Amino acid sequence: MLNHIWWSLPFIIVFLLARKLSQKYRLTILNPLLISISIIIDTLLITHTSYSHYFSGSRILNDLLQPAVIALALPLYEQLHQIRAQWKSIISVCFIASLIAMVTGTAIALWAGASVEMAASILPKSVTTPIAMLFHKGLAAYQPLVQLV
DSSP: OHHHHTTHHHHHHHHHHHHHHHHHHOOGGGOHHHHHHHHHHHHHHHTTOOHHHHHHHHHHHHHHHHHHHHHTHHHHHHTHHHHHHTHHHHHHHHHHHHHHHHHHHHHHHHHTTOOHHHHHHHGGGGSOHHHHHHHHHHTTOOHHHHHHO
């Protein structure tokens, strides 16, 4: 396990450097997350490293995301008065954005030559994993891909 953990360290450094670059130049294209993901993908392809091998090392970081998401509940609760005042707009935007993401993701998959099953697996990408698993049961989708996306 310790051997795999070293995969995370260079990418954390890349993210921090990309963040400094983004703050310095203030360009949308220099989004730290976009730069980090691009470098991770390129590195994994160049080194012929499987995603499962990489993920086994970054599992600690992935596990830390869950409490981080929960920690967002406090600032959200502090803004509850704003949320109550704007709830119709918030619900509308979330619904429309999810619908657009589902349609465009599926359309791009089909356009790129994915099978119907593969496209169905991409369809629920804008919802949480438990809801996506419910979609999977109603569609002819690949369960591992539904969980991953």
